[in-house]
Amino acid sequence: MDTQNGANESAVNRRTFLKGSAAAAIGAAAATGFPSIVLAAKSSKSYPALGTYPAGISGDTAMIGIISDLTGSYSADGEDLVKGYKLAIKHLNEGGGLVSKVPTLSGKGVLGKKLVYKIGDSETKANPAVQAATEFIERDKAIMICGDTSSAVVIALEKLAQREKVLFFAGASGSNDTTGKDCQRYGFRSQPSAYMDAKALAPILKKELGSKRRAVYLVPDYTYGTTLYESMKEFTEKIGWTTVNHFLAPVGTTDYSSYLLNIANSGADVFVNIEFGNDAVASTKQAAQFGIFKTMQMIVPNISSYMPDGVGAEIMAGVYGTQDWYWGIAGNKAYPEAAAHSKIFLDDFLKEFNGVYPRWTAHIAYDQTLTWADAVERAGTFYPPEVIKALEGGHKIDLCLGPVAYRAEDHQQIRPVPVLKGKKPSAMKNKDDYFEIVGMTPGHEAVPPLGMFGCHLPGST
Amino acid sequence: MNWHLIAAQLLNGLALGSILALVALGLTITFGLLGLVNFAHGVFFMVGAYAGFVTFQYTHSFGLAVLMGALVVLVVGIVVERVVIRLFYRRPPEDQILVTFGLAIVIVEIVRAIFGGKTQLFPMPSWGMGATNLGFLVYPNYRLQVIVIAAITLAAIYLVLYKTRLGLIVRAGIDDSLIVNILGIDVTKTLLAVFVLGAMVAGFSGVIDAPIVAVDPDMGASVLIESFVVVVIGGLGSFSGSILGGIIAGEIISITTIWAPDYAQVMLYLAMALVLILRPQGLFGTEGRL
Numbered sequence: 001m002d003t004q005n006g007a008n009e010s011a012v013n014r015r016t017f018l019k020g021s022a023a024a025a026i027g028a029a030a031a032t033g034f035p036s037i038v039l040a041a042k043s044s045k046s047y048p049a050l051g052t053y054p055a056g057i058s059g060d061t062a063m064i065g066i067i068s069d070l071t072g073s074y075s076a077d078g079e080d081l082v083k084g085y086k087l088a089i090k091h092l093n094e095g096g097g098l099v100s101k102v103p104t105l106s107g108k109g110v111l112g113k114k115l116v117y118k119i120g121d122s123e124t125k126a127n128p129a130v131q132a133a134t135e136f137i138e139r140d141k142a143i144m145i146c147g148d149t150s151s152a153v154v155i156a157l158e159k160l161a162q163r164e165k166v167l168f169f170a171g172a173s174g175s176n177d178t179t180g181k182d183c184q185r186y187g188f189r190s191q192p193s194a195y196m197d198a199k200a201l202a203p204i205l206k207k208e209l210g211s212k213r214r215a216v217y218l219v220p221d222y223t224y225g226t227t228l229y230e231s232m233k234e235f236t237e238k239i240g241w242t243t244v245n246h247f248l249a250p251v252g253t254t255d256y257s258s259y260l261l262n263i264a265n266s267g268a269d270v271f272v273n274i275e276f277g278n279d280a281v282a283s284t285k286q287a288a289q290f291g292i293f294k295t296m297q298m299i300v301p302n303i304s305s306y307m308p309d310g311v312g313a314e315i316m317a318g319v320y321g322t323q324d325w326y327w328g329i330a331g332n333k334a335y336p337e338a339a340a341h342s343k344i345f346l347d348d349f350l351k352e353f354n355g356v357y358p359r360w361t362a363h364i365a366y367d368q369t370l371t372w373a374d375a376v377e378r379a380g381t382f383y384p385p386e387v388i389k390a391l392e393g394g395h396k397i398d399l400c401l402g403p404v405a406y407r408a409e410d411h412q413q414i415r416p417v418p419v420l421k422g423k424k425p426s427a428m429k430n431k432d433d434y435f436e437i438v439g440m441t442p443g444h445e446a447v448p449p450l451g452m453f454g455c456h457l458p459g460s461t
Numbered sequence: 462m463n464w465h466l467i468a469a470q471l472l473n474g475l476a477l478g479s480i481l482a483l484v485a486l487g488l489t490i491t492f493g494l495l496g497l498v499n500f501a502h503g504v505f506f507m508v509g510a511y512a513g514f515v516t517f518q519y520t521h522s523f524g525l526a527v528l529m530g531a532l533v534v535l536v537v538g539i540v541v542e543r544v545v546i547r548l549f550y551r552r553p554p555e556d557q558i559l560v561t562f563g564l565a566i567v568i569v570e571i572v573r574a575i576f577g578g579k580t581q582l583f584p585m586p587s588w589g590m591g592a593t594n595l596g597f598l599v600y601p602n603y604r605l606q607v608i609v610i611a612a613i614t615l616a617a618i619y620l621v622l623y624k625t626r627l628g629l630i631v632r633a634g635i636d637d638s639l640i641v642n643i644l645g646i647d648v649t650k651t652l653l654a655v656f657v658l659g660a661m662v663a664g665f666s667g668v669i670d671a672p673i674v675a676v677d678p679d680m681g682a683s684v685l686i687e688s689f690v691v692v693v694i695g696g697l698g699s700f701s702g703s704i705l706g707g708i709i710a711g712e713i714i715s716i717t718t719i720w721a722p723d724y725a726q727v728m729l730y731l732a733m734a735l736v737l738i739l740r741p742q743g744l745f746g747t748e749g750r751l
Contacts, residue, residue, distance in 0.1 A: 071569070071679055076579035221723055248723040254674045254683050255480070257473050258718035258725065261598065265466045281580040282675035289585065289601035289673070291592040310580035310675060 180453025
């Protein structure tokens with residue numbers, strides 16, 4: 001706690017440097033920007049002001065700024081995401097859940113600070129998201145920001161986080177660019193990237209569907225869609241498939257009929273639907289009406305949280321895809337590393353939200369918030385560069401997926417990728433039992449080689 | 462050249478256009494006849510879809526769902542008109558935009574609070590299931606039926622507005638309310654009737670469109686924008702213009718998709734921009750009608 005108290009003495013504006021703190025000399029050095037200040041600061045266990053540190057923790061609380069899609073095409077996923085954050089913050093403040101399984105976490109806040117939060121609506125667009133996050137940083141001195149379910153928004157928030165020197169944890173974001181060419185020192189992502197999804201999926205597709213298939217793609221027209229298309233194309237062509245064509249559609253399209261006619265006419269026998277959220281529901285529903293599934297097998301490389309609810313189990317039956325996490329892992333003997341902790345999360349979530357099942361977006365929120373808290377505790381300070389070091393150190397945390405860690409070079413979490421297949425309605429044990437788990441590709445097998453997507457992390461100060 | 466695909470897209474453009482014309486019709490009525498810029502139009506579409514969804518859950522009757530979709534929006538329309546809209550008929554368009562935009566936010570959030578943000582599963586009515594093989598393509602039955610439903614609805618509303626005594630009073634009341642008042646007819650009732658009619662058509666088309674699109678609280682937003690595009694292309698206040706505008710918009714989207722699917726939406730707005738530059742009143746609009 002010394003570290004905070006030392007820094008607290010200077011009630012600092014984000015952009016002004018230290019004044020009259022424990023060591024005025026350190027402040028002077030900071031103003032001149034010499035790297036030596038970090039060392040100097042560290043040795044005296046007191047850190048210079050940076051981002052919202054220490055202003056954000058000057059009281060008894062630490063504020064988390066949550067950005068989510070409360071409206072817009074991805075809002076169902078956004079709702080689930082928010083539930084995950086709420087449960088994580090509750091457990092961190094009051095104990096319970098997986099907090100009791102992480103030795104560093106006390107259940108009495110983080111470093112003694114009670115966590116508070118605010119939620120901002122991104123409307124699935126970068127501008128409102130950046131506006132809300134900026135307000136959280138400027139006005140509320142948020143010590144950490146997190147969230148959203150669109151890669152385009154997540155990347156905008158990552159850039160903001162880097163500029164403002166406030167840590168950011170991505171919600172749902174599948175684009176290769178998130179931890180590729182747009183990677184940031186202040187941004188962390190736990191969801192498998194497009195590359196990881198495709199690499200995990202391909203061997204199972206080869207085994208189940210053979211190696212002489214012709215695929216046509218429906219692609220949302222932004223970084224998530226285009227990078228997932230490229231990765232799927234790469235890995236399915238490696239197993240012998242032909243890519244017949246792909247069609248880009250804007251996010252929020254309501255009627256896909258003209259695209260679907262092209263798809264029906266393409267001569268393909270596999271329909272790879274990359275659409276997400278409500279767009280995935282609309283396009284799939286309409287594809288069924290066009291009779292596309294009579295001649296084509298559907299693959300959804302990254303299945304949105306509520307897609308099965310929107311299109312119905314009949315259509316999802318036999319569909320292959322991946323999800324960041326699926327509640328069927330809970331208590332599943334085939335996955336002993338993840339089963340017990342997933343069960344704890346599942347049970348607590350069901351209790352907290354009156355029997356509503358968690359989806360993978362809630363899992364991302366829950367696990368990452370605990371991972372951040374653990375890193376802060378291990379660093380012994382909220383000072384962002386120290387927390388980043390704790391996260392980059394390769395320390396594994398054992399939550400819903402078994403022991404996992406972020407890769408220091410690009411901040412992609414190395415974690416297993418669950419591969420799923422839609423169950424027939426007759427095989428479902430309850431109304432949320434949409435999938436069977438047909439594979440769990442280990443993280444180290446799925447991750448792209450370092451540097452493949454052009455990540456160069458900028459500095460932390 | 463794949464003639465099958467071109468023929469298929471031409472037909473699809475017509476189907477798409479008839480849905481667009483239907484959802485734009487309610488806007489044409491309030492926009493064209495009342496001169497009211499109604500940004501809550503998309504919300505009536507959404508409320509209709511949800512009312513239909515709930516009705517279908519309990520009754521499994523698509524007919525009742527359509528009826529309830531229209532009736533619930535009728536009630537919502539009356540409340541909204543009496544409480545808010547009637548005060549804004551004579552206010553400048555920017556005031557109308559602000560108040561109806563605000564109304565839309567409130568109603569969308571109420572629906573979200575009740576149903577949540579996730580997409581609701583609205584099944585296809587049994588008579589709409591399946592697809593027909595037309596030789597050059599397999600086309601969903603329901604979309605073919607929607608062309609017919611849209612045509613009948615458009616014709617019925619045209620007859621009411623332009624061929625009946627009631628329609629005559631409505632149009633006269635809007636053209637010169639003073640004279641109509643002197644003749645002993647209550648114009649405020651006329652305005653209410655027109656507003657509610659526009660809302661009901663939106664609610665009706667919400668249920669008709671629900672088995673095709675994703676039913677979620679934000680579904681009205683894109684409908685609103687497309688409706689404005691259709692009305693601008695076809696011409697403000699022109700009944701036939703909104704039908705033609707709908708079909709033109711549908712065909713632009715479909716035909717562009719054959720060669721450049723990523724430009725389909727862009728072409729639609731390009732067409733709208735061209736109309737605004739070359740013929741600001743729209744293809745069938747009359748100058749100074751508003």
